[in-house]
Amino acid sequence: KAGVTQTPRYLIKTRGQQVTLSCSPISGHRSVSWYQQTPGQGLQFLFEYFSETQRNKGNFPGRFSGRQFSNSRSEMNVSTLELGDSALYLCASSRVGVWETQYFGPGTRLLVL
Amino acid sequence: QQQVKQSPQSLIVQKGGISIINCAYENTAFDYFPWYQQFPGKGPALLIAIRPDVSEKKEGRFTISFNKSAKQFSLHIMDSQPGDSATYFCAARVGQIGQNFVFGPGTRLSVLP
Numbered sequence: 001k002a003g004v005t006q007t008p009r010y011l012i013k014t015r016g017q018q019v020t021l022s023c024s025p026i027s028g029h030r031s032v033s034w035y036q037q038t039p040g041q042g043l044q045f046l047f048e049y050f051s052e053t054q055r056n057k058g059n060f061p062g063r064f065s066g067r068q069f070s071n072s073r074s075e076m077n078v079s080t081l082e083l084g085d086s087a088l089y090l091c092a093s094s095r096v097g098v099w100e101t102q103y104f105g106p107g108t109r110l111l112v113l
Numbered sequence: 114q115q116q117v118k119q120s121p122q123s124l125i126v127q128k129g130g131i132s133i134i135n136c137a138y139e140n141t142a143f144d145y146f147p148w149y150q151q152f153p154g155k156g157p158a159l160l161i162a163i164r165p166d167v168s169e170k171k172e173g174r175f176t177i178s179f180n181k182s183a184k185q186f187s188l189h190i191m192d193s194q195p196g197d198s199a200t201y202f203c204a205a206r207v208g209q210i211g212q213n214f215v216f217g218p219g220t221r222l223s224v225l226p
Contacts, residue, residue, distance in 0.1 A: 004156070031212060033212040033213075042202075042216055042217070042218045042219060043157070043202060043204075043216035043219075044216075045212075045213055045214055045215065048212045048213060056207075056208065056212070056213040058213070090156050090157070092156075092212060094212055099212055100145045100147070100162070100206055100212070101159060101162075102159070102212050102214075103158075103159070104149075104156030104157050104158065105156050106154070106155055106156050107156050
């Protein structure tokens with residue numbers, strides 16, 4: 001079974017631009033979460049989607065948003081990029097009823113110049 | 114209250130030795146405590162996890178010890194191998210459904226051959 005896939009793997013943007021990252025969960029997984037990983041703040045939870053609805057949300061500004069499609073694929077969007085948004089963005093998926101066992105993708109490394 | 118503290122920040126162990134990483138938390142509502150292993154360029158991978166009604170869980174060379182009254186838990190890696198060299202994160206789930214996790218800052222483990 002294929003793992004969680006994330007595209008693109010690397011991205012360079014400039015301040016003020018917006019970016020959209022994509023995540024395809026493991027087949028059959030319907031819950032998708034997004035995390036930001038930086039050297040300074042570590043791994044921080046952004047939000048979780050289940051059945052196309054946001055179920056949990058971390059403490060990030062409204063510039064960070066996401067959505068989930070009917071096939072469970074998810075996208076996250078960051079608008080008005082800031083230098084501090086440079087990070088590894090990780091997506092994780094889990095099965096219904098086994099929410100706590102999450103499988104991470106390799107991440108998208110975003111560099112904001 | 115939503116924090117998980119982790120120590121040490123880095124750890125160097127000889128091959129065959131025991132690696133011990135400690136975590137502490139404050140929020141008694143946390144209900145699930147996983148450990149993740151992350152190699153450079155990869156997403157975190159679930160290693161082993163424990164619930165607060167269990168004091169110890171062992172899977173192969175990896176053991177979690179959990180002290181509910183002290184609000185502490187630790188990861189023990191027996192017979193450490195160079196292939197175990199990675200960054201280890203403890204985490205705790207917020208709420209009882211979904212994937213909302215808080216992570217410790219990580220421990221970089223180096224196992225010398």
